[in-house]
Amino acid sequence: MPPKPSRDPDARSLLEELVGFDTVSSNSNLALIEFISAYLFRFGIQSTLIRDETGTKADLLATIGPSDTGGLMLAGHTDVVPVENQDWATDPFRVDERKGRLYGRGTCDMKGFIAVVLAAVPELANTRLRRPIHLAFTYDEETGCFGGRALARHLERLKIRPLRCVVGEPTGMAVVDGHKGKLSVDCHVRGAEGHSAFIDKGVNAVEIAAEIVAHLRAMQKNLRREGPFDSRFDPPFTTIHTGQMQGGIARNIIPKDCRFEFEIRNLPHQDPGEILAELRSYISDTLLPEMQAVAPKSGVEIDIQSDIPALAPDEENEILTVALQLTGTNAPGRISFATEAGLYQGVGIPTIVCGPGHIAQAHKPDEFVALDQIALCRTFLHDIIAANDRA
Numbered sequence: 001m002p003p004k005p006s007r008d009p010d011a012r013s014l015l016e017e018l019v020g021f022d023t024v025s026s027n028s029n030l031a032l033i034e035f036i037s038a039y040l041f042r043f044g045i046q047s048t049l050i051r052d053e054t055g056t057k058a059d060l061l062a063t064i065g066p067s068d069t070g071g072l073m074l075a076g077h078t079d080v081v082p083v084e085n086q087d088w089a090t091d092p093f094r095v096d097e098r099k100g101r102l103y104g105r106g107t108c109d110m111k112g113f114i115a116v117v118l119a120a121v122p123e124l125a126n127t128r129l130r131r132p133i134h135l136a137f138t139y140d141e142e143t144g145c146f147g148g149r150a151l152a153r154h155l156e157r158l159k160i161r162p163l164r165c166v167v168g169e170p171t172g173m174a175v176v177d178g179h180k181g182k183l184s185v186d187c188h189v190r191g192a193e194g195h196s197a198f199i200d201k202g203v204n205a206v207e208i209a210a211e212i213v214a215h216l217r218a219m220q221k222n223l224r225r226e227g228p229f230d231s232r233f234d235p236p237f238t239t240i241h242t243g244q245m246q247g248g249i250a251r252n253i254i255p256k257d258c259r260f261e262f263e264i265r266n267l268p269h270q271d272p273g274e275i276l277a278e279l280r281s282y283i284s285d286t287l288l289p290e291m292q293a294v295a296p297k298s299g300v301e302i303d304i305q306s307d308i309p310a311l312a313p314d315e316e317n318e319i320l321t322v323a324l325q326l327t328g329t330n331a332p333g334r335i336s337f338a339t340e341a342g343l344y345q346g347v348g349i350p351t352i353v354c355g356p357g358h359i360a361q362a363h364k365p366d367e368f369v370a371l372d373q374i375a376l377c378r379t380f381l382h383d384i385i386a387a388n389d390r391a
């Protein structure tokens with residue numbers, strides 16, 4: 001049976017190709033990056049690959065149009081979240097169309113956006129652009145924006161940098177000018193083992209960890225009560241959350257080790273470092289003296305697993321003004337999930353977030369993007385590329 005014609009065959013077929021690459025963050029993304037690089041090469045566009053230290057992952061940066069001036073960067077991540085233990089109706093790595101929706105891992109977060117960008121390439125390559133379009137596709141966003149950080153470092157060193165950026169994370173094509181930051185922290189409590197009949201001879205790592213988690217929870221309650229607040233975020237305050245904990249081996253052994261993971265999702269104008277500093281002083285003033293009086297080698301290790309800066313709203317941001325005009329919106333939205341946008345803003349590139357699909361459909365079984373979102377994204381990109389050329 002011949003395939004049914006769809007409203008957007010180019011982006012659709014590109015999305016099928018992209019979804020077919022299993023780029024779950026634990027895997028290499030190189031096959032997908034090479035696919036994009038070869039695709040761009042067909043239109044005479046060279047790609048720069050920025051590899052990670054293992055050589056198994058890479059960011060791709062490519063410029064269409066003049067190279068002596070900066071332009072508009074269209075940015076997205078190529079990795080996706082895992083599908084294990086999720087109940088999918090169809091193969092997550094094959095696009096399945098049902099009732100105006102394209103199902104598959106990454107269709108929404110965020111290969112749909114990348115497909116629409118790539119579908120625009122043939123026309124862009126044939127246009128005499130005054131200002132360039134930069135394409136930036138990264139690795140390991142889902143595990144801590146490591147590819148975005150590497151790309152931001154690369155951009156910072158360039159003589160000619162992009163002047164503005166759209167990160168196409170799923171916002172339902174709403175224009176977003178701010179998102180929370182995310183500080184991910186690993187904590188390891190090292191206690192001292194012993195027979196549980198003699199608790200005074202050991203340091204119970206599980207109980208110390210519980211005290212630290214309780215302290216984090218008290219700080220969370222305080223933020224919720226006292227703020228600071230920004231009503232355009234949901235929830236409108238900085239959040240602290242412990243997501244995982246492991247420790248101990250048996251009821252009658254004083255546990256030697258306990259590990260847990262927590263995160264701080266901060267409003268743009270709140271420094272998560274200050275929250276972490278408060279936790280560190282609680283540990284060193286209150287917990288360590290008691291622990292080390294029993295076992296001098298006991299202690300608490302705190303490691304930052306990743307640090308994703310917030311995107312701070314900026315009313316002077318001209319790409320924001322343009323995007324609001326193009327979409328006929330009065331006020332930009334704010335999102336509580338972190339993206340790579342704050343990293344690019346951090347190296348001086350005014351950035352907004354706007355992309356097809358809704359975050360509620362991301363990271364879930366039967367993830368999908370609606371075809372009308374793809375069509376809206378295509379119109380938006382066409383218009384913002386035109387605006388970039390006039391700027």
Ligand SMILES: [Zn+2]
Binds near residue numbers: 077110141169170
């Ligand atoms: Zn994403």
